Amino acid sequence: MNRFILVALLALTVSPALVSAGDTGTDILENSCSSCHDLKGPAPQTIHALWKRDAPDLFYAGNKFQREWLIEWLQKPVRIRPAGVNYLRTINSTPINQDVSKKGRKYDVLWGEVLKPLKHVTLNKDNAEAVADALMQLTPNNDLTAEMALDDAQDVDLDSGELLIDKVYGCLSCHQIEPGYGGYTGAELYTAGKRLQAEYMLSYIKRPKNWDPKIWMPNGNVKPDDLQKIANYLILLSKEDFNASN
Template identity: 35%
Template sequence: MIKLLLSTLAAAAALGAAAPSHAASGAELLKSQCVACHAVTKPAEASVERLLQRKGPDLYYAGSKFNRDWLTAWLQQPTVLRPGGAMFLNAVKPGEAGSADVVDAAKVTPHPKLNAADAAAAADALMALTTPDLVAKGAFKGDPVNASMASLLFNKLRGCASCHSAKPGAGGGSGPELFSAGDRLQPDYVVEYIRNPQKFDPHVWMPRLDLTDADVQKLSGYINTLKQGGAK
């Protein structure tokens, strides 16, 4: 009986040693499928040219930005987060009869789908990419949100809706949609990005608004309430 138990344990140990780890398979996925479009390590040098030419957003701080459950689900069923692609200037075309420019959907490449196992492995690898120097824990205070005032701040007073949509089909398309932001983004990241977008990339086109901390918290709290099926 003891010999049988020992042999069983040895076989299990050998199987565990032979099987690739979740993190290792995730790292391989990042290397084989992600790095062609995304920076998974911090670029050595930031430049306007790099920003204009990149095919997808930087992911070297993904673990400080995304929520893992959302990331795992999204990688299996990707939705359009940036109507104009990673760099909207490369996807716009003139509108008809002198109307405003529109996005040429043919120039926006859809994100590939992963199966459930690969999505989980890739999500684990991405969540390991954290940058404490960019996103400080506890930046979001979690104060109660006055929805009407925060919505006014977002849509009118600070002009966020000119680039972002808080509801499907409403708002600008030069920035990522925010109607799923509460599912997608960590509140601490939202706070830090609103405070200083250029800390993440000195050439990114989102303006630094120099808001008071109270307004940053209000906007971040509002954005955190924007979730699929419950957009405000």
């Protein structure tokens, strides 16, 4: 009996906040999401505040995400950022001017929580739809997407798109275009085309610091035609089957 009680207590300590019957999407966001995600804004204005971020900001989720993807992901959450939101907590970097060949410790590899299954609230379909609807109402950055429009007539295929984001703009140093291929510090890109709204992709790639002033993603001075090609490439890439759950 004592062992049963102990197991039950441990389960309660690691379980996400419970969703009560009758909760609206906004209720669920406030009760189960706001402890990790910023629902109010603004984005961090200092490096110190950025390093304290534990989960992606959601206060402009309606400008960013696609509703159908949200519904699917909230029912089966998987990791989008291989190194987590703050990569300094999860990557052992090689010390400067130190010979690590004889140390027996691996550097520049992931460690810690990101090697474990993602801990996140899991919702049923009805609650996922309610939360997605609530998130889609959060649109404070309409001005950043208003002038953006996808030109889906751009001539781009998987090979030319990969060449563009890898060799021309160096995106693969931080992002992955298939599981395990690319960097670890940014969000994976192989589901970006169905995860993100096209207008958001165009605006964020063009000037990421308009959305997140202290984020480490650089302003790549992407040419207008290349910007359109990258967005179309990401949409095309998201249709590939990488056995990804999201």
